[in-house]
Amino acid sequence: MPLFGRRVRTTVSSAPSQGERIGRKFSSQAGVERSIENFRAAVTQQLGAEPTFFEAQWSGPEPAPLRVIGLTEGAVPPLGQRARVSYLAVWPDGRMYFVAPDYSTQPTPPLVGMWKMRDSTLTSVGSVASSEFGVVA
Numbered sequence: 001m002p003l004f005g006r007r008v009r010t011t012v013s014s015a016p017s018q019g020e021r022i023g024r025k026f027s028s029q030a031g032v033e034r035s036i037e038n039f040r041a042a043v044t045q046q047l048g049a050e051p052t053f054f055e056a057q058w059s060g061p062e063p064a065p066l067r068v069i070g071l072t073e074g075a076v077p078p079l080g081q082r083a084r085v086s087y088l089a090v091w092p093d094g095r096m097y098f099v100a101p102d103y104s105t106q107p108t109p110p111l112v113g114m115w116k117m118r119d120s121t122l123t124s125v126g127s128v129a130s131s132e133f134g135v136v137a
Contacts, residue, residue, distance in 0.1 A: 023087075023099030023128035024112070029121040032066050032090050038122075039088055039098075042115035043071060052076055056087055060134030065089040065097075068135055082137040089133070097128045 028035050044050045054076045056068040068089045070082070077085065086100040100109075116122045 020130045021103065021127040022130050022133060023097055023103050024124060025126040025128055026096040026098065027121075027123050027125050028094050028096065028119050030094075030119050032092060035090055035094075035096060035119065035122075036067065036069060036088070038118040039096075039115060042111055042118055045114050046109070046111045047073070057136040058089065058134065059136050060089075061132065063091070065091045065095075070135070079137065082135075085137070087133075087135055089135075095125075097133055099128055099133050 028038075030038060040050075040053060051071045051073050052075065054070050054072075056070040058064040058068050068087060070076070070085045070087050072082075072085045084101050086098070089097045089099075112124070
């Protein structure tokens, strides 16, 4: 099941534009590791089972986040086949970008509420444009 809601069949005919919105920006005072723990717990709660989490490499604009984790159901897809993977990038100052392939169809998923219940300092601060995010995929 996609992280942002129901399965929706879509087709993409071209690469995303520089301004296309691909995810949500958040801010938290919980710290990097605690923010990741809270996120992992909320995702697992939403899916009903723990997905596969893995470290990802940042290729977006500087400054780079301190950590980037990817998540997927099942095995980690090989490089070049990660179009359906979701990512969380976390900076030391509490900024976070959560990018998911189904963001355009479900920009406010139940996941956000579950995550905010675990972190009272978590706030939504905007959308992530495709030009602001990059991972080696």
